[in-house]
Amino acid sequence: DGGITQSPKYLFRKEGQNVTLSCEQNLNHDAMYWYRQDPGQGLRLIYYSQIVNDFQKGDIAEGYSVSREKKESFPLTVTSAQKNPTAFYLCASSGTRTDTQYFGPGTRLTVL
Amino acid sequence: RKEVEQDPGPFNVPEGATVAFNCTYSNSASQSFFWYRQDCRKEPKLLMSVYSSGNEDGRFTAQLNRASQYISLLIRDSKLSDSATYLCVVNFYGGGGFKTIFGAGTRLFVKA
Numbered sequence: 721d722g723g724i725t726q727s728p729k730y731l732f733r734k735e736g737q738n739v740t741l742s743c744e745q746n747l748n749h750d751a752m753y754w755y756r757q758d759p760g761q762g763l764r765l766i767y768y769s770q771i772v773n774d775f776q777k778g779d780i781a782e783g784y785s786v787s788r789e790k791k792e793s794f795p796l797t798v799t800s801a802q803k804n805p806t807a808f809y810l811c812a813s814s815g816t817r818t819d820t821q822y823f824g825p826g827t828r829l830t831v832l
Numbered sequence: 833r834k835e836v837e838q839d840p841g842p843f844n845v846p847e848g849a850t851v852a853f854n855c856t857y858s859n860s861a862s863q864s865f866f867w868y869r870q871d872c873r874k875e876p877k878l879l880m881s882v883y884s885s886g887n888e889d890g891r892f893t894a895q896l897n898r899a900s901q902y903i904s905l906l907i908r909d910s911k912l913s914d915s916a917t918y919l920c921v922v923n924f925y926g927g928g929g930f931k932t933i934f935g936a937g938t939r940l941f942v943k944a
Binding site: 755760761762763765808810817818820821822823824825826828 | 836840864866873874875876877878881919923930932933934935936937
């Protein structure tokens with residue numbers, strides 16, 4: 721089955737710790753994205769990548785980092801510098817930057 | 833002014849009712865438009881694209897009004913399973929390149 725997977729589904733972290741969220745796709749899409757969703761707000765773009773070994777900051781990149789070493793994978797690290805990391809994190813992919821985006825099931829991160 | 837605005841609702845309607853949502857956008861150069869559906873604590877899923885000529889998919893009709901800069905979604909004969917949050921999405925080329933903006937969503941509750 722083709723699709724986008726994210727793991728874990730739920731993640732708990734203590735303050736001051738870095739944590740990495742996984743995103744994998746087997747759709748052969750070039751572009752991948754990370755969004756954050758908070759209650760009552762629209763999705764906000766954290767980072768995106770249009771091609772392997774390249775990525776760009778989105779609107780709220782501070783406190784986050786990414787890598788794109790393989791076409792299929794786009795992991796997101798939430799660092800201790802992120803002031804308010806508790807949120808629902810969604811990974812998406814699209815054929816190219818301008819194509820329709822499809823989402824993974826999300827990771828719900830809670831900082832204790 | 834937000835780039836994409838939606839009435840947050842909630843819209844509470846009985847089964848069988850017809851309900852319509854609007855979404856306004858501020859960038860007149862916006863190029864493509866979509867409606868996504870998001871169930872509680874799940875990822876957004878593409879519902880339909882919105883074309884200039886309007887388009888219909890079963891009980892769902894999407895329309896675009898470029899002059900007034902809004903898109904609409906009409907749901908006829910509402911079902912309990914239509915209860916969800918509906919996100920409008922607008923793509924455009926801005927100063928920083930291609931952008932995808934998600935609205936915060938309109939919540940719909942269909943009651944028996």
